[in-house]
Amino acid sequence: MTTATLPDTHADEGGPGWIRRNRMTLAPLLFLLPGAIFFIAYVILPILQSFQISFFRWDGLGEPEFVGLANYQELSTDRAFEVSLWNNLKWLVLYLLAIPGGLFIALFLNQTVAGIRIYKSLFFFPFVISQVVVGLVFTWFYDPTFGLLNTLLEGIGISPINVLGDPTLATYGVIIAGLWPQIAYCMILYLTGLNAVDPEQIEAARLDGAKGLRMLWHVILPQLRPATFIAFVVTIIGALRSFDLISIMTNGGPFGSTRVLSFYMFEKALSEYGFRMGYGAAIAVVLFLIMLVFIAYFLWSMWRQERGH
Known part of the structure; x- marks a missing residue:
């Protein structure tokens, strides 16, 4: 006599549901969801809107008028845009000095010496103050009448220099002011990275006779690639x-010589010079594309290096 096997109707009831079966996938997605929503709403959508507005002539209030590529054509003959673009290239090249500067300060502060906490606090200080304070401090520092820079120059017999009033020096003076807190930020990134350096690799390299620059180049820097990427x-x-x-520090002067693309975009789109939202959006698109090219190139370089290993 055979006995028919009845289906276990309680197996599905007692088994884990779809959410429980996929909780390892759902949990991180739920944590990422709020940040992703904010990123899409406040980063991705404004970028797309900037691309869209750049094809219109619009004062921000009236009806937008579609003009196609007219805003971009005007940029090609705009002398102020050319100056701003050139100044941005100066910023990009000279600002990268913050990365090796932060690295070497971090290497110094990573040592165990007397008073190292005081040194760390002094180097960390520029990072915690706002850019407005940094600008005011360096404006006073460069002041041609009572600034510390010209006081020091007069002490060694050099005539005072009006850094922020000279069109050939003003941009470099502002860049130096920006480098002060940026070096501190890169220093913090590298100090964090140095804590993750494998001491066994350091010891093995020492046994092989590596030291100084060879140790830095072949052993330490390869382990600092994540910190270098973020710093870049x-x-x-x-x-x-x-x-x-x-x-x-300069409000774009003297004579517009310190303008950069972000400041020129503000002048054209939102200041008293015209409220040209479409033209300002075109400048913003150019700025975004420059940033995208630099970051994409560095990402590609890092991917190629990782693939090579």
Whole structure:
């Protein structure tokens, strides 16, 4: 006599549901969801809107008028845009000095010496103060009448220099002011990275006779690639959004010589010079594409290096 096997109707009821079966996938997605929503709403959508507005002539209030590529054509003959673009390239090149500067300060502060906590506090200080304060401090520092820079120059017999009033020096003066906190930020990134360096590799390299620059280049720097990538990205972004320092220290002067793309975009789109939202959006698109090219190139370089290993 055979007995028919009845289906276990309680197996599905007692088994884990779909959410429980996929909780390892759902949990991180739920944590990422709020940040992703904010990123899409406040980063991705404004970028797409900037591309869209750049094809219109619009004062921000009336009805937009579609003009196609007219705003971009005007940029090609705009002398102020050319000066701003050239100044941005100066910022990009010179601002990258913050990365090796932060690295060497971090290597110094990573040692165990007397009073190292005081040194760390002094080097960390520029990072915690706002860009507005940095701009005011360096404005006083460069002042041709009572500034510390000219006081020191007069002490060694050199005539005072009006750094922020000289069109050939003003941009470099503002860049130096920006480098002060940026070096501190890169220093913090590298100090964090140095804590993750494998001591066994360091010891093995010492046994093989590596020291000094050879140790740094072949053993330490390869382990600092993540910190270098972050330092590179934030430095590029900092160089391209140098609006606050210029606004505080020179307001684009003298004679527009310190304008950068972000400041010129503000002047065209939102200041008393015209409220040309479409033209300002076109400048913003150019700024975004420059940033994208630099970051994409560095990402590609890092991917190629990792693939090579």
